[in-house]
Structures are given as C-alpha cells and as structure tokens.
Amino acid sequence: MTDRKxxxxxxxxxxxxxxxxxxxxxxxxxxxxxxxxxxxxxxxxFAKKDDLAYFCRTILSTEYIxxxxxxxxxxxxxAYKKKEISWDDYAKEYLAMLERRKxxxxxxxxxxxxxxxxxxxxxxxHCHRSILAEYLNKKSGGSFSxxxxx
Numbered sequence: 001m002t003d004r005k006x007x008x009x010x011x012x013x014x015x016x017x018x019x020x021x022x023x024x025x026x027x028x029x030x031x032x033x034x035x036x037x038x039x040x041x042x043x044x045x046f047a048k049k050d051d052l053a054y055f056c057r058t059i060l061s062t063e064y065i066x067x068x069x070x071x072x073x074x075x076x077x078x079a080y081k082k083k084e085i086s087w088d089d090y091a092k093e094y095l096a097m098l099e100r101r102k103x104x105x106x107x108x109x110x111x112x113x114x115x116x117x118x119x120x121x122x123x124x125x126h127c128h129r130s131i132l133a134e135y136l137n138k139k140s141g142g143s144f145s146x147x148x149x150x
Contacts, residue, residue, distance in 0.1 A: 005113025007137065007144040009129040012047040014122035020046070021059055023149045030114035031063045032056050035129055037071035044120070070103050070117075072128050087126050094128050095135060103132070104139035116149065124148040 008027055012020055024032065032052070039049040046055065053064035072094050080090040098104075109115060121127035130148070137144040 004143055004145050005111070006147050007110055007113075007133050008116035008147050008149055009118075009124055009127075009133050010116050010149040011119055011121040011123065011127060011129070012045070013120050017046040017055075021055065024056075024062065024116065025060055027116070027147075027149060028114060029060070029062055029116045030112065031065060031109065032116050032118055033070075033109055034064065034066045034118045035070045035132060036066075036119050037068075037074060037077060039066060047118075047120070065109060067103075067106065067109060069101050069106065070098070070132055073097055091131055094131055098132065098135050104136060107136060107140055110136065110144070113144075123150060 008029060010020070010023060015023075034049065034052070038044075039047070039052075041048075046052070049066060056062040056064040072090075076085070076090060076093045076097070079085045080087070085093070110117075117129045117133055119127055119129040121129070124130045130146075133144070133146040137146060
C-alpha cells in the first residue's frame with residue numbers, strides 16, 4: 001500500500017529535552033498526542049503537560065493534545081506498576097479498555113501522518129503506546145506504518 005502514513009511514538013524518559021525535541025523536529029511531527037494518565041507530576045520533568053504544550057508550540061510549531069481517552073485506567077496501571085499483574089494481563093486489559101472506549105472513533109487525530117503518540121516509557125516494548133498504535137493501525141485497515149522514536 002503506497003499511501004500508508006507513518007504513526008510515530010515516543011517516550012520521554014531517558015532522553016534529554018534536546019534529544020526529545022530533535023527527534024520530533026527531524027521527523028516533522030505536527031501533533032504530539034499525549035496518551036499518559038498522569039502528565040503533570042514532578043517526575044515528568046520537561047514533559048509536564050503545560051510545559052510540553054508550551055515547548056511544542058514555541059520550539060516546533062507543533063500542536064500538543066492530551067488524549068485522555070487513550071490513557072490506561074488508574075486501576076490497571078497501578079496493578080501493573082506494583083507487579084500485581086503481568087505485562088500480558090496489563091496488555092489484555094488495556095486492549096479491552098480501548099475497545100470499550102472505541103478510541104478508533106478519534107482516529108482523525110492521527111490521520112495526517114504527522115502525529116506522534118507520547119508516553120513516559122523510554123522504550124516501546126512493554127508500553128501502552130505500542131498497543132495503542134497497533135490497535136489504531138488495525139482499526140484503520142492497516143493504513144499506518146508504526147515507527148518508534150528512540
């Protein structure tokens with residue numbers, strides 16, 4: 001399929017602000033879509049919601065969107081972080097949540113091929129952004145090629 005768009009993903013931990021914004025700039029990201037449940041805590045560093053919106057607008061002329069409907073529910077996230085459930089169980093619960101919420105109805109957020117899903121994890125494996133990206137790709141009939149910025 002020649003008209004497949006790229007759906008980017010990125011995590012901010014273990015990256016300096018310079019590397020993070022360079023990756024977004026080099027890939028011509030126009031929409032940074034925050035998929036985090038908690039995005040304003042002190043551990044977010046330069047990626048706190050309000051700061052990130054400002055940096056995106058000022059440094060990159062990029063739109064910042066907090067897509068709360070795609071964020072994992074607190075209960076499942078907490079259980080995974082506390083190792084009360086495995087990665088496989090967390091992934092199944094998250095996927096079921098995406099189905100319940102029908103997040104694909106908001107696929108227009110990423111339709112242009114210049115969007116990047118954001119979460120905190122440094123690597124895409126064992127991260128909900130990977131599950132979300134693949135879910136959206138499947139629901140769009142495979143119209144995206146997922147590319148993780150690391």
